[in-house]
Amino acid sequence: MNLQLDEYSHLDSPLHRWEPRCRLIALVALMFAFSFVRDLRLLPAMLVVTATIYAVSRLPLSFLLARLRAPGFFFLMVAVLLPFLSGRTVLLRIGPLALREEGCLALLLIAVKFVSILTTGIVLFGTVPFVITIKAMRGLGLPTILTDMTLFSYRYIHEIGDDLETMETAMGLRGFRGRHPGSLGVLASLAGSILVRSYEQSERVYKAMILRGYGNRPTRPADDFQTLPGDVVALSAVLLIAAGFIAAEIILRQCGG
Amino acid sequence: MHIPDGILPAAVCLGGYATTGAATWYSLRKINQQENPREGIPKASLLTAAFFVASWIHIPVPPTSVHLVLNGLLGAVLGYYAFPAILIGLFFQAVMFQHGGLTTLGVNAAMMGLPALVAYHLFRLRRALGKDSRAWTGLFGFLAGAGGLGISVLISLALLITTIPAHLDVETERASIYAMSLAHVPLMALEGVFTALVVLFLQRVKPELLEGGSPLSPFPPTLGGQGGG
Amino acid sequence: MAMVTGQSSVTGDALDLKSTAQPPPGSNVTALVVSGLNFSYPDKPDVLRDVNLKILPGERVGLIGPNGAGKTTFFLLACGVLKPNAGEILLFGKPVVPGGFRPEVGMVFQDPDDQLFCPSVRDDVAFGPLNMGLPKDEVEARITEALSITGVLELADRPPHHLSGGEKRLVSIAGVLAMRPKLVIYDEPTSNLDIRYRRRLIRFLQSSNETVLIASHDLEFILEVCDRVVLMDEGRIVVNGNPRQVMGNVDLMEAHGLERPHSLVPHAQPHH
Numbered sequence: 177m178n179l180q181l182d183e184y185s186h187l188d189s190p191l192h193r194w195e196p197r198c199r200l201i202a203l204v205a206l207m208f209a210f211s212f213v214r215d216l217r218l219l220p221a222m223l224v225v226t227a228t229i230y231a232v233s234r235l236p237l238s239f240l241l242a243r244l245r246a247p248g249f250f251f252l253m254v255a256v257l258l259p260f261l262s263g264r265t266v267l268l269r270i271g272p273l274a275l276r277e278e279g280c281l282a283l284l285l286i287a288v289k290f291v292s293i294l295t296t297g298i299v300l301f302g303t304v305p306f307v308i309t310i311k312a313m314r315g316l317g318l319p320t321i322l323t324d325m326t327l328f329s330y331r332y333i334h335e336i337g338d339d340l341e342t343m344e345t346a347m348g349l350r351g352f353r354g355r356h357p358g359s360l361g362v363l364a365s366l367a368g369s370i371l372v373r374s375y376e377q378s379e380r381v382y383k384a385m386i387l388r389g390y391g392n393r394p395t396r397p398a399d400d401f402q403t404l405p406g407d408v409v410a411l412s413a414v415l416l417i418a419a420g421f422i423a424a425e426i427i428l429r430q431c432g433g
Numbered sequence: 434m435h436i437p438d439g440i441l442p443a444a445v446c447l448g449g450y451a452t453t454g455a456a457t458w459y460s461l462r463k464i465n466q467q468e469n470p471r472e473g474i475p476k477a478s479l480l481t482a483a484f485f486v487a488s489w490i491h492i493p494v495p496p497t498s499v500h501l502v503l504n505g506l507l508g509a510v511l512g513y514y515a516f517p518a519i520l521i522g523l524f525f526q527a528v529m530f531q532h533g534g535l536t537t538l539g540v541n542a543a544m545m546g547l548p549a550l551v552a553y554h555l556f557r558l559r560r561a562l563g564k565d566s567r568a569w570t571g572l573f574g575f576l577a578g579a580g581g582l583g584i585s586v587l588i589s590l591a592l593l594i595t596t597i598p599a600h601l602d603v604e605t606e607r608a609s610i611y612a613m614s615l616a617h618v619p620l621m622a623l624e625g626v627f628t629a630l631v632v633l634f635l636q637r638v639k640p641e642l643l644e645g646g647s648p649l650s651p652f653p654p655t656l657g658g659q660g661g662g
Numbered sequence: 663m664a665m666v667t668g669q670s671s672v673t674g675d676a677l678d679l680k681s682t683a684q685p686p687p688g689s690n691v692t693a694l695v696v697s698g699l700n701f702s703y704p705d706k707p708d709v710l711r712d713v714n715l716k717i718l719p720g721e722r723v724g725l726i727g728p729n730g731a732g733k734t735t736f737f738l739l740a741c742g743v744l745k746p747n748a749g750e751i752l753l754f755g756k757p758v759v760p761g762g763f764r765p766e767v768g769m770v771f772q773d774p775d776d777q778l779f780c781p782s783v784r785d786d787v788a789f790g791p792l793n794m795g796l797p798k799d800e801v802e803a804r805i806t807e808a809l810s811i812t813g814v815l816e817l818a819d820r821p822p823h824h825l826s827g828g829e830k831r832l833v834s835i836a837g838v839l840a841m842r843p844k845l846v847i848y849d850e851p852t853s854n855l856d857i858r859y860r861r862r863l864i865r866f867l868q869s870s871n872e873t874v875l876i877a878s879h880d881l882e883f884i885l886e887v888c889d890r891v892v893l894m895d896e897g898r899i900v901v902n903g904n905p906r907q908v909m910g911n912v913d914l915m916e917a918h919g920l921e922r923p924h925s926l927v928p929h930a931q932p933h934h
Binding site for chain 3: 182305306307327328330331332334335377380381383384385386387388389390392393400
Binding site for chain 1: 440441457474475476480481483490491498518521525527529531532534627635638639
């Protein structure tokens with residue numbers, strides 16, 4: 177499993193340099209604005225905004241395509257039914273199946289929204305190390321228990337993942353192929369072993385934590401985020417764009433679009 | 434089963450976040466009521482990571498293989514920590530693999546996390562019948578696993594079918610929900626069996642992992658007691 | 663020469679208990695005093711039985727013994743992580759309160775993954791100083807200092823899972839040193855280290871000024887680093903004395919499941 181998150185977070189671009197909290201608020205607002213859109217006429221604007229953001233981020237296109245491939249595939253597998261099931265205006269008959277106009281348009285809508293929101297999300301998490309984004313969330317008020325849990329979990333995912341691979345290899349070397357009816361029990365023991373080992377490790381980690389004072393400090397000093405005027409300008413600009421989409425959608429709906 | 438971005442209306446997404454926010458707040462409150470909430474954090478964190486990794490295990494189901502959701506098992510093992518654990522696990526999935534969604538994180542977390550809490554309470558019922566009995570533990574493990582997945586599937590399907598911008602009538606909607614739910618019954622059975630097997634394994638090897646102790650303190654204390662060597 | 667007292671077993675005679683360390687002038691505070699320490703786990707009784715030990719500031723003491731002797735448990739008690747059933751522990755003159763935070767003592771665990779729990783090296787080394795309530799810039803200074811002392815400053819911005827075993831070991835030491843402890847406890851520091859990092863660790867310990875207590879199966883390592891050795895078996899301190907004398911005593915070592923380090927074995931045919 178490729179857990180590579182921070183491959184391109186060291187590049188330099190306006191998005192990379194944007195202060196993390198401003199970037200977080202701006203891009204999340206944009207993603208929600210996109211999810212609000214239902215009018216097809218706004219789709220081209222969505223794509224333009226998304227493409228611009230991606231271009232400014234200087235992330236390679238291959239990165240985007242690699243990350244969109246699997247989720248895109250699953251999305252299509254489900255959504256491909258829409259043109260055949262939804263709507264009344266038949267465009268084309270293929271044997272017993274009827275391709276319907278409303279369904280096609282619905283598919284187009286959710287497909288564009290899907291790609292836009294995902295791309296924005298990829299930019300959000302691809303342009304700065306994951307840990308810093310979590311700290312930005314903490315800086316914006318997310319409870320410390322949650323951010324601590326996220327950071328500690330993130331730390332150990334790779335190790336535990338490696339353990340799983342080692343154990344699976346060992347099982348394979350002893351002839352396990354998973355086809356035997358008793359395999360489920362073996363896999364359950366595998367899962368159980370991972371849980372037990374992690375539990376036992378967590379007891380040692382807890383001891384290491386209290387030895388270095390965990391729980392001793394009532395408040396944590398604020399993380400070092402410095403907002404420059406440019407950051408706020410960019411934030412405002414993106415928030416305006418997001419508001420623009422929402423306003424446009426509302427207006428278009430009112431006009432009976 | 435994870436709902437991707439772009440399908441649900443914004444109102445539902447925000448409603449999902451509101452629900453998840455409330456459930457998280459409630460779970461954290463329950464967690465803080467324990468004797469030593471700080472101690473639970475490394476345990477819950479490592480177990481969150483372990484569950485995240487465990488869900489990668491391929492379960493061969495000829496001709497293919499599936500990944501299990503394990504939200505019922507999470508509930509049985511972590512108790513109230515299961516909700517933040519699921520939230521964090523889904524967050525990782527969305528960010529690392531683009532599986533699920535970021536706007537739909539609230540909805541997905543509520544959809545999988547609330548049934549996990551239900552599964553926790555379901556599993557705890559075994560105490561009334563004999564916590565040390567393997568039969569009851571296995572049975573309630575099965576119920577927790579199957580139930581956890583089942584409720585999630587129902588919510589997920591209902592959401593998708595009622596909010597997809599399609600023009601289906603109520604009849605078709607209801608029929609599709611029934612049909613697709615039925616298709617998931619074998620999966621529910623599989624999750625139930627797997628959960629029961631893991632729970633029995635844990636009962637044999639490390640019973641304190643299973644919501645041992647009081648309901649408010651799912652993990653027994655470390656200080657002055659066990660561990661080390 | 664300062665004389666320190668300890669127990670001796672029935673088999674050993676009153677061994678020469680010379681320590682080569684000199685306490686700093688004007689100080690009469692011992693680093694660690696343990697008296698009458700008893701500890702049992704709920705499922706394992708008598709893990710430590712009536713342990714008495716005194717360590718002076720500046721000493722480098724090695725703790726040897728077979729697996730299950732109680733070494734790690736002893737360390738956890740000395741740091742206040744575990745609560746003794748009986749006995750007293752004084753750290754730099756003040757009693758150790760179980761669960762309390764004493765940054766004057768630091769412990770380097772056997773498995774660095776157990777104490778490198780933050781997702782970046784910098785955050786991990788900052789953990790201790792932040793919990794001590796130090797201001798931001800002091801914390802930054804300590805991070806740089808600790809990473810420089812251990813020679814891994816270039817790893818500051820790496821995620822821990824990208825580090826090798828030896829690098830993790832050095833970073834975990836940095837995380838402890840950032841608190842500027844006066845007593846540092848090492849639990850099996852050379853396990854899983856390759857030769858290069860082992861040598862680096864030896865050189866580092868030989869040049870450090872803190873009081874050090876090291877448990878290790880790597881007896882040659884103890885020989886190179888420590889000025890005193892304590893042998894523990896079945897929860898008791900058996901012998902406490904000069905490393906060459908204790909570890910060169912073949913009957914004593916073998917009686918407690920150990921062997922003499924190779925360099926102390928008399929060679930009929932010298933091959934070095």
